[in-house]
Amino acid sequence: MAQILAPSTQWQMKITKSSHKASPxxxxxxxxxxxxxxxxxxxxxxxxxxxxxxxxxxxxxxxxxxxxNMDVTPYIDKIIAEYIWVGGTGIDVRSKSRTITRPVDHPSELPKWNYDGSSTGQAPGEDSEVILYPQAIFRDPFRGGNNILVICDSYTPAGEPIPTNKRHRAAEIFSNPKVVAEVPWYGIEQEYTLLQTNVKWPLGWPVGAYPGPQGPYYCSAGADKSFGRDISDAHYKACLYAGINISGTNGEVMPGQWEYQVGPSVGIEAGDHIWCSRYILERITEQAGVVLSLDPKPIEGDWNGAGCHTNFSTKSMREDGGYDVIKKAILNLSLRHQEHISAYGEGNERRLTGKHETANINTFSWGVANRGCSIRVGRDTEKNGKGYLEDRRPASNMDPYIVTSLLAETTLLWEPTLEAEALAVQKLALKV
Known part of the structure; x- marks a missing residue:
């Protein structure tokens, strides 16, 4: 994202009584x-x-x-709620439907539900029941009317979060008074690759062969350069309909690869919106007969990988004197580099090579307007003395609950030792 603006004040998507007038x-x-x-x-x-x-x-x-396409709204009060959760791989989205007796305005009005965790890799067969807790609701762009998509997280029958439930820990961090006071904003740039169904080769590429080298494809137009625009546009409109805070989209450097941006979002909302947007994208590519890939390096060789750059700022960063706060945050991030890398997506080592607009996975770096660094600071932020930073390390398959909460924890709650801080200041040439 080029800039982080003021976020929506909505923390949970509310479904208005008049939403049945909208069309899918x-x-x-x-x-x-x-x-x-x-x-x-x-x-x-x-x-x-x-x-x-x-x-x-x-x-x-x-x-x-x-x-x-039958519109049942004029005849019944019941709605269809699609319960969505993260599966056992930590990146797959699962869902199932249930009938709700009336339209709802808030997740607290929805009942808890359950699913067979042994079929998703999240529970043993002899004790397979996993409980879904509704956490956020969005309008359903597929069914229209008052029907809704419901983002859930998963718990044992005893009420303990299961290991793949990363939302629970994120919610704890975002409810910390220090974090709440700093009103953390996020702008997440989700890159993805579209693959042909039967051959798992990028959309628009000749089967078993390669297109021309990178250069003409980024933000391009034309049948020989842009592959999958209808999917990107359909996803854009579907997210707007759903109430997702999507802020833009563009074709990426590798042909068949696209990006959309979600945000600015506050706290836990960022993760909810990214997961719902991913679910909608899966459904649209399903309709189109195209395979969605969030692999961080889908094609080896001289081709860009796919990331999920995360723009981040706090209240103190956005106010006068915020540039010093940003540099202090960068210092903290440098000291927890390995911890962040280990949580930033599977297969990220194939992407973070120091080439193709990435930093090397083993080395932390930062710079102004430098896309080859771990952390990039924009020219406007440097000029204005306040603004935001961009963490360019997360992979396209990262869990947004983990990345957003870890950024808040490292920069707002974690304090390094004085010795470690002094060494980091010297190494990074930071004057905080």
């Missing part, structure tokens, strides 16, 4: 996403969703599409 994703949008099958005999309908799993020359598909 439009027919033109979905139509442009779908793989171009033979359309002979296809119904000339304006359905918003397409039945992709059935091929028929009869009216069967048409009738299914009508059911998929």
């Amino acid at each position: 994703i439009t027919s033109n949008m979905w139509g442009s996403l779908l793989l171009r099958h033979d359309k002979k005999g296809a119904p000339a309908s304006s359905a918003k969703f397409r039945a992709l799993t059935i091929k028929s020359e009869s009216g069967v598909v048409n009738r299914i599409e009508k059911l998929l």
Whole structure:
């Protein structure tokens, strides 16, 4: 992100009573996403969703599409809530649906639920029940109406967070009075790669071969340079509809790779919004027949990897004299470099090589306007003497609950020894 602006004051997405007037994703949008099958005999309908799993020359598909797009809001008060949680790998998103008797405005109005943790790698078969706690709600861009997406975290029946529940610890850090007082803002740049379904090769690339070298693809236009724009645009609009604080999108350096930005968001909200945006992206690529990859280095060689750069600031950083606060934060980050790296995404060592706009994974560095550093400070921040920093180390598959809370903990709650601080000041040439 080029700049962190004032965040939304909403900590939890509320669903208004009038939300049924909004429409889910439009027919033109979905139509442009779908793989171009033979359309002979296809119904000339304006359905918003397409039945992709059935091929028929009869009216069967048409009738299914009508059911998929049926607006039941005028007839019943019930809604569909899609409960979403993080699976056993720590990066996969799972979900299932349930009927709620009436529209809701807050997660506290929703019931807890459960799932089979033995099927997600999160519980043994002999004691497989895992409990879902609703934590944030968003409008459902797929079903429309008053239907909702529900971000949940996972607990044992005794109420203990399971190991893959990183939200619980993040919520503890963000509720600390010192952290609350500093109102931490985050702007997260989520990069991702689109792959062809059967060959797992980037979208737009010749199968088993390579396109021309990097250079013409970043923020480009044209059929020979931009691959997957419809998916990016559909995701952008779906996130806006859902109430996600998405702030922009662009084509990336490697062809078939894209980025979107979420934020500025306050505290735990940043993680909730990123996870919901990832779920929506998974659903859209599913509709489009394209595979989503969050691998930090999907193609080896002279190709950019995929990161999740995290822009961060506190109240003190944003006020006069904030540049000194930023430098103190950088000092703390340098002293906990290995701890951060170990939590910043699996396979990140394949991306952080010191090439392709990255710093070397083993060396901490910072600089003004330097994209080859661990921490980048913008020119405007240096000029104004206040602003934010950009942590360029997180991988595209990082857990946003871990990264955001660790940044807050290291810069606001953790204090280094005087000896370590003195050595770091000298090493980094920081004058704090």
